[in-house]
Structures are given as structure tokens and as C-alpha cells.
Amino acid sequence: MTAAAAKFAGANAVVQFIAAAAALSLLAVNVSRGTEQVGEYLGPGPTGVLQAALGNLPEVLVCAFALRAGLLQVVQAALIGSILANSLLVLGIAILVGGIKHGHLHFDARSPRMIASLMMLAVTALVIPTLAAELHTPASEHEEALGIACAILLLIVFVASLPFSLSSDPSRTVRHAEKAVVVEDGWPLWLAITVLVASSLGAAVVSEWFVAALEPAIETLHISQAFAGIVVVAIAGNAVENVAGIRLAAKNRPDYAMSVILNSSLVIALCVVPVLVLLSFVLGGVVLTLVLPPLLIAALLLTTLTTAIIVNDGETIWLEGVALIGLYCIIAAAFWWG
Amino acid sequence: MTAAAAKFAGANAVVQFIAAAAALSLLAVNVSRGTEQVGEYLGPGPTGVLQAALGNLPEVLVCAFALRAGLLQVVQAALIGSILANSLLVLGIAILVGGIKHGHLHFDARSPRMIASLMMLAVTALVIPTLAAELHTPASEHEEALGIACAILLLIVFVASLPFSLSSDPSRTVRHAEKAVVVEDGWPLWLAITVLVASSLGAAVVSEWFVAALEPAIETLHISQAFAGIVVVAIAGNAVENVAGIRLAAKNRPDYAMSVILNSSLVIALCVVPVLVLLSFVLGGVVLTLVLPPLLIAALLLTTLTTAIIVNDGETIWLEGVALIGLYCIIAAAFWWG
């Protein structure tokens, strides 16, 4: 009787989690569509800034609520996991699908190379504090101060990179191109702003629900917190952008696909992580520093190097996609046990 | 009197070891020639698979016997050492010889770059379990399960890579080209199969002899097990292929030389290592997991990155060869003490 009830409660927890994840994805689509429509009235510069600010809103909200709930390990794993899922799984699937459909993929490597350089900076900003803590150097006693300093430096580089990424962001050009093909669906300004505000508020509410459903779901499924963060939250939280990147690759637009996919990794590392570090000091709850689990950081460093090597030559085939997917599976396997 | 006997026994051990190594090399040449001859009757696809399967047979046999004899450290060092010897010493000598003879070496970097990407995958599959064990993460208690999972993933990527490496493997084209110049020496099918079977069986017998002679030779020479694996076994076990790669570079065929040399590193990492991991669970004796000595793994990672940087630009000069050889000596020096 109690077992049956427990089982029911367990199933319930998983169902609730899936429902919350689905609702969050829908709201994320609406936030992004609302941003685009408001952008029609704003011109490209401010739209870009608005997109950068709101595009990662759901992720920031989920992580902020999870930090307040004390789920530090899940947040750390979800943040790094989002980068791993993007740079390995999504990029791998995009290369595999594009390569099978179109053979050798040639792409303009300038933008991906720039992203790879900036990723190395961002990754170093995570490696150094983590290593300092592991090695018990004097800086390890000032973990929080070092975290804040690095976060501010990363945000400065992020702001400096905005003109570059706005001018070269191909996703917006693509969207315009697609829009020309599809029926023009401009919204009046009041509708655009209403959708944007409503879905942003909705995302805030649902994020709290998502975090509340997360812990019981983890317990029911008997997976480790780290695995939940790296695989479940990372994939669920980025599902919409990920599908977009893979669709671009399938349409033989490897330039756009590479830039969109790698750029969303970069935004997490250069903007979402430092914003959450700074927020965690303001909001109360657990403090997020840049001292992360070393195995996660090692996986991130190896991923960044592998991606840089693959992207560097402006050419790829499906086999490199398989290798990237394999790399993701190996890393995920190492976090399977709790 | 006893000292003289001991000295004689010691000299004997070294002589036996050298004899076994020489016999093994000869049999390796015959296995490879037999495979090629049987291949004449099979067509390129199956020949490639046969070559991939039998080409590393002597190495797999030696390592399997050594594992059964409990020489885990030697096997680990020999496997990683084969990659290091290939990617540093042999590649370095090939670049040095080719560069001195022909000045700047220009080569088609596409195949080497692909190999470098796949090497990063394979190296990550060794780094992650080793780091997990060093850091005592929860996965470190499931070392064997994680090793099997990674081994299977690596073998899947290896199988997926076969069509690519068969279609672009230049060594076969070269051999055909060379054969056209030399007298055509086709063997009748019965002879080819007989040579192949006999030399494979011979390799199995001699491998056991080689392993039995290894331990007394190590003791006589007062070198560490790790040094014996990295330098002695790694160079002895790959002597034939190595000479082939260097000869290609001397003949100003840097494309072929690079591919042959780097590919044999890749085959060890993507195929020989995982096969031995899986075999070690079946055969009994010591179990081989992917948790390896961390210094070996660090040397492997640095080697892979250096090779990727050197190979990436499709151009090299003799000085890079000197640097690679120097790198090999530094790594070998670090394992000199037992």
C-alpha cells in the first residue's frame, strides 16, 4: 500500500518534472519570438542586446532558483553541462546530419575560430580558480573574491565582444531570410511587448516549478545530481536552440549552424556563469564561485580543445560528428554514478 | 662462481629477449605480407578490415600474454608508449630526415587533421576515467564498468572510422605504386593463406616467449617497468611500421608518411587499447581498465596537442622534427627511474 503510494508519488514527480520542462521550453520559444518582434521596432543594435539579455533568461532563472534551493551541485553541472551538450552533442549531431546529407561540409572558419579563442579565455577563467582551490594555494582562501574578480573580467570581455557577435551573428540574417520565404508575420508593438512581458513572467513562475520538481525526480530516477545537471537539465534547458542549430546544418548551412551552436556555448561561459556568480552573492542562498568540480572542468577544457581542433580547418565530415557524440557519451558515463 | 653464473644468466636473459623481439618483428612482417597477398583475392574493402584486424595482432598478443603474467605496468606503459614513440620519435625522425633531404615539407593536412581530431577523442576517453580515479569521484568505484563502457564507445567510433580510413589510407596506394615498379610478386592463394595462418600462429607462440624473456631482461638491465614498456617494448613492437613511415618521408612523400605514422597511433588508441580492455575481462589474469598512470596520460595528452599543432598547418621543417624527438627524450627521461 505504502509502496504503491510511493511508486505513484515517484511517477508523479517525473511527470511533473517533464511537464515543467515542456512548459519552460514553450515559454522560451515565446520569449525569443517576442524579442524578435519587439526588435522589428528597435533596429539591429538594441535588438541584439535585448536578445543577449533575454535569450538566456529561462536558464538564468532556473539556476537562480536552484541556488536559492541549495542545489549547488545541480547548478554547477547544468551550467558546464549546457556547454558540453552544445559543443559536443548538438555540434556532433549537426555535423553528422549535415555530413550524411551533404558529404564534406565546408564552412567559413573565421567566426568559429574567434569563438574558440574566446572560449579558451572563459575556460581558463574557470580552470584557474578551481586549480587554485585544489592545490590549496593562498588564493583558495579568497575563493569568493577571486570568483567575483574573474566574473567581472569575463563580463567586460563579453560586453566588448557584443559589437563583434552582433555584426557577424548569422542567426539573425538567417531568420530574416527564412521570414522572407514564410509569410511575413509582423505583430503590432503592443502585442509583441505583451507576449514578451507575459512569457518572461511565465518563465519566472515555471522556473520555480521546474526546480521544485527536479529534486523528487532525481530521487525517483536514482541518478546522480551531477548526471541530472549535465544531461537532463542541460538538454531540456537548451532544447529549442539546439533543434535550431541542427536544422541549419541539415539545410546545408554549416556556417550558420557552427556559429549558432558555438556561440550559445560561449554566451553561457562568458555571460550566464558570471551573472549567476554575481547574482548568487546578492540573492542569498548558496554562493556560486568559479571553483567547480575538477572533473567537470577537465571535461570542459578537453571539449574546448577538441572543438577548436575540429573547427579550425573550416572543413568537417560526418565522422567528426560521431567522435564528438562519442566524447559526450564518455563524459556523461563518468558522471552516471552518484 | 655464483656471480659468474648470475652474470651469464643475466646476459642470457637479454639475449633471449633480443632474439624474441627479432623473431616477433620478422613474423609481423610476414603477417602483414600475408594479409596483403590474401587481399589480392578479396578486393579493397575486406582487405582493409583484415589488415586492421591482423596488423596489430602481434602487439595484442604480447599485451594479452603480459596481462596474464600480471605485468600490468609494462602493458600500460607499452600501449601508451607505442603512441608516444609513434607520434613523437617516429614522426620526429620522419620530419627530420624528410626536412633535411627536401627542405620545407608541404603535405595535404586533411587526413592528418582528421586523425588529430579522433586522437583527441581517444585521449579524452583515457583522461576522464584516470582523472575520475585520481579525484576519487563516485565513478572511481566503478572503474571496471566505466572502462568497459568507454572501450565499447571507442570501438564503435573505430568501426565508424573504417570506411574513411580505408578510402583515404595512402599506404595501400603507395604499396601498389611500389609494386608496379618492383617485380610483381603475387602468391597463389594457398601460399598466401598458409603464410598468413602460420605466421599468425608463430606470432602467438613467440609473443609468449617475448613476455617470458621480458621480466628477466628488465631485471638484468636495471630499468624500471615503465621505461621498459615506453621505450623498449614500444620501439621493438612497432619497428617494422616505423621504418616504413620514415622511408616514406625520406622519399619526399610526407602526405603518406604523416598518415601512416599518425594512423598507427590512432589504431592503438581507438582499437588495440579497447580490445585489450575487453579481452582482459574474458581472459583472466590482471584486469586492464582505462585508469592509467596519470603521468603517462598527461604525456599522452601533451603529445596529442603538440602533434595537432604541428600537423595542422600542412607544412613542417626539420626543426619541428628535432622538437618532437626532444619531447620524446624528456618524457622517456621522466620514466627512467623505477
Next chain:
Amino acid sequence: MTAAAAKFAGANAVVQFIAAAAALSLLAVNVSRGTEQVGEYLGPGPTGVLQAALGNLPEVLVCAFALRAGLLQVVQAALIGSILANSLLVLGIAILVGGIKHGHLHFDARSPRMIASLMMLAVTALVIPTLAAELHTPASEHEEALGIACAILLLIVFVASLPFSLSSDPSRTVRHAEKAVVVEDGWPLWLAITVLVASSLGAAVVSEWFVAALEPAIETLHISQAFAGIVVVAIAGNAVENVAGIRLAAKNRPDYAMSVILNSSLVIALCVVPVLVLLSFVLGGVVLTLVLPPLLIAALLLTTLTTAIIVNDGETIWLEGVALIGLYCIIAAAFWWG
């Protein structure tokens, strides 16, 4: 009263240190000018060797005196810090200034790539002994022997690289070009030799003064020994060369700027460090081995990889300069606390 005296003594220490640094920089300029003038009478080959030998004389002298004074930590930090300051801060400023003035910077990547390959070798020669010591492998008990072996290997590669760097060193071509524009200011041989000998002797005297002023200055400023080495000594000790590199970039000569800046990092790693290791055994005082603080080594490795990725494509924009400067600040921040 005593507090005022202490304060005065403190201010005095900092003033003395700044005066010593300024004097050392002036003497460094004179050593380099004297070498050039003597070179007019020698031909390009011997001049290059003379420059390589005397160009880093002040740095070698400072480090040797500091080792004799027991300031091991400062020397280690200053050596690695010089490489970091060069490859991150100076290269970053050069790219930023050049990029702002001239937009996209295109440069011939051949020489920088070669330097990046050799840097990987040199960095590995530092990583391996440090890791061996950290992991307590058998080699860690033979730290000094391993250090000497690696130092000799690095010097062999350095000597082998001289013909290459002499033939392609663009700084000398530039200097000649500049000289053609400026008034020809050849000195008679006796003057050139006198300036060279006098400023070399002066550098030796002032180096001792600089080291003597260093410790009180560190105490007065309440900074850690590591931070003093990485930031203060590294920047003060290389100020002259650094300004030269940045000036070249501002003049839209990115090829020269890259080569000059990266080459001075390489010379420190391949020549200055091993020479000091060998000297430290001869001179007495603290012995310098290649076992360095692991966080410094990790920063060095990440810097080398980032530089290799940025330099590899022969193209850069100001944003990559910002990223490099940010990286330097993050690393410096991690060594702020003592």
C-alpha cells in the same frame, strides 16, 4: 616616531626598487644597442648568436643574484611570469592597438606557428617534471637529475633552432629598415665594444642592487612573492622589448610584432630557464629545478594553447587582444594573495 621611520624606510625601499628597475632598463637598451653596433662589424650569423647570448643578460643576472639570495619563489614566478606577460599582456596590447588602428590584422602565420610548436615542447619540459613531483612518481626523488637532463635537451633544441630564428628573425630586417629612414648612426668599433662591455658590467652591478631592493619593496607593498615575480619583475624586466613589439603592431607590421613578441617568450623558455637551471648548480645558493609551482605551470600551459589557437589562423582582431589581456588579469588575480 618609529612608525614614521618605518614608513620612510618603506617608501625608501619602493623608491630604491623603482630606481634600480629604471637603471636596469637603461642598461638593457645599451647592451642591445651595443650588440647591434658590434654586429655591424661581424656579419649576420655571429651577430645573431651575440644577440641571443647578451639580449637576455640582464634577466639572467637578476635571476642568478636572486637565486643566490634564496628568493626561489620570486625567480620561478619571474621566469614564468615573463612568458605570461609577453604572450598575454604584450601580445594582447599589440593586437588591441594594431586592431583598433588597422581593423583586421592579417599576418604571415608560418613563423608564429613554428614558435608555437617549439613553445609546446618547452612547456612540456616544464609540465612533466612538475607533474612527476606532484604525483610522487619515482622520478620525483631525482628531481635535480631530471631537471639537468631536461635543461640540456632544451638547450640542444635551442641551438638547433638558432639557424631558423636567425634567418627569419624579422626584427633585424625591421631595424635595418628603420635605420635607413633614421640617420645612419654607425659607431666606431672601439666605441661599440666599450659600450657593450661597460653596459654589461653595469647590468651585473645594477642587477645585484635590483635584487637587494626587491625584498624590502615586496614587504612594503604587501604583495605576495609570486605576484611580485609574475607582474612586477616580469614587466619591469622586459619593458624595453615589450614597447618595441607594441610599436611594431601600431605601425601595422603584425608579422614582425607577432614574431618579436612570441620569440622572446620562446627564448626565455628554451634558453634562459635551462641556463639558469644549470647555473644554479654551479653558483651555489638555491638550486633551481624544473619542478615549479603547479598553478604557474597550468597557467603557462593554458596560455601556450590559447596563443597557439589565436596565432594559428594568421588573422586577428582587437577583440582577441582584449581576451588575452583579460586572461592575464585573471591569472595575475589568482596570485594576488600571498
